[in-house]
Amino acid sequence: MIRVLLHGACGRMGHVIADLAKSDERLTIVEGVDARGEAYADFPVRKDLSECTEEADVVIDFSNASAADHLLDYCAAKGLPVVLCTTGLSDAQISHVNEAAKKTAVLRSANMSIGINLLLKILKEAAPKLAAAGFDCEIVEMHHNNKLDAPSGTALALADAVNSSLDNTCDYVYDRTQRREKRPKNEIGISSVRAGSIVGDHDVIFAGQDEVVTFTHRAYSRNIFAKGALTAAAYLAGKPAGLYDMQDVLA
Numbered sequence: 001m002i003r004v005l006l007h008g009a010c011g012r013m014g015h016v017i018a019d020l021a022k023s024d025e026r027l028t029i030v031e032g033v034d035a036r037g038e039a040y041a042d043f044p045v046r047k048d049l050s051e052c053t054e055e056a057d058v059v060i061d062f063s064n065a066s067a068a069d070h071l072l073d074y075c076a077a078k079g080l081p082v083v084l085c086t087t088g089l090s091d092a093q094i095s096h097v098n099e100a101a102k103k104t105a106v107l108r109s110a111n112m113s114i115g116i117n118l119l120l121k122i123l124k125e126a127a128p129k130l131a132a133a134g135f136d137c138e139i140v141e142m143h144h145n146n147k148l149d150a151p152s153g154t155a156l157a158l159a160d161a162v163n164s165s166l167d168n169t170c171d172y173v174y175d176r177t178q179r180r181e182k183r184p185k186n187e188i189g190i191s192s193v194r195a196g197s198i199v200g201d202h203d204v205i206f207a208g209q210d211e212v213v214t215f216t217h218r219a220y221s222r223n224i225f226a227k228g229a230l231t232a233a234a235y236l237a238g239k240p241a242g243l244y245d246m247q248d249v250l251a
Contacts, residue, residue: 002027002237005056005080007071008063009045010034013085016226017060018042026234030054034063049074058237060229061086064148068093072100081105081236085112085229087153101243107236109246110153112228115217116202117246123161123204123215135208136183137162137170142193142201150192158204159188 004021008014009032018040021029031054032045039045046052049070059082061071068086075082076099084097087110100106111117127137141155151174163170171187183189200219205212219225228246235249 002234003030003055003057004028004233005030005052005054005059006032006043007049007059007061007082008034008067008086009040010036010038011062013062013222013225013229016222017062017229020223020226021230024230027058027230027237030056056080058083058233060233062229065089065093069096072096072106075106076100076103079104079241081239082107083229083232083236084108085225088149089153098243102241104241105236105239105244106242107232107244107246107248109228109232110157111200111225112232112246113217113219113224114228114246114250115224116154116157117228117250119204119215119217120157120161120247123158124165126206126213126215127162127165130206130208130213131166133208135206135213136185138189138191138205138207140191140193140203140205142195142198144197144199145194147194150194151190152192152200152202154200154202155190155192158202159190162188162204 004027006014006029018029029043031043031052033049034045035047037045037047059075059080061082062085065086065088068089081104084106097106097108139155139158141152143152159172169186173187173189199222202217204215232249
């Protein structure tokens with residue numbers, strides 16, 4: 001049985017993961033970490049990583065960007081694999097992820113769902129053909145009104161999938177209010193909506209002359225992210241140091 005340390009245990013996703021883990025025969029949550037320190041019946045919750053006492057095989061992190069550096073240092077020092085699901089990381093923190101991956105296994109993904117990760121593969125195949133035919137690419141993402149970062153990490157991952165297939169020739173544009181000009185061909189517009197209780201919607205729009213092709217992913221429950229995180233943790237436990245992503249899990 002794989003032993004999991006749940007980082008961000010008292011957040012929305014922490015609760016979902018804790019509930020789903022009860023019926024997962026691959027692993028068990030032995031301890032949680034959250035500054036709020038709320039109690040679970042099944043495992044203790046500490047307010048800081050330094051207070052942890054249970055032996056763990058892997059960490060699942062669904063906290064926030066402000067806690068990422070401390071977590072990466074902790075995991076690197078202990079050689080503890082970590083599934084890093086937190087989004088909104090700065091460039092400096094992404095560099096920190098890469099450094100930590102030299103000392104332990106780090107799986108970082110902007111989105112843990114199987115559907116999104118398959119869509120990333122599809123976009124890499126479709127984008128060059130559509131771009132060659134003169135299609136423009138725009139991305140619209142929608143999330144609940146409590147989400148802190150914009151655009152979503154998933155939207156950026158989708159944009160990166162398109163851009164990488166086009167030799168990284170595209171510029172990302174988040175706001176066009178300060179300019180008055182025609183749309184350049186080499187840009188990807190990314191728009192964010194924050195409203196209500198939307199779990200996560202992403203549309204990748206390719207608009208050409210007289211036709212539009214749209215790739216759409218709708219998340220109807222946070223369960224899809226939790227299931228992906230649990231599967232990633234089962235995959236990552238025992239892996240050597242290195243940087244992994246959900247594409248490795250699905251391979």
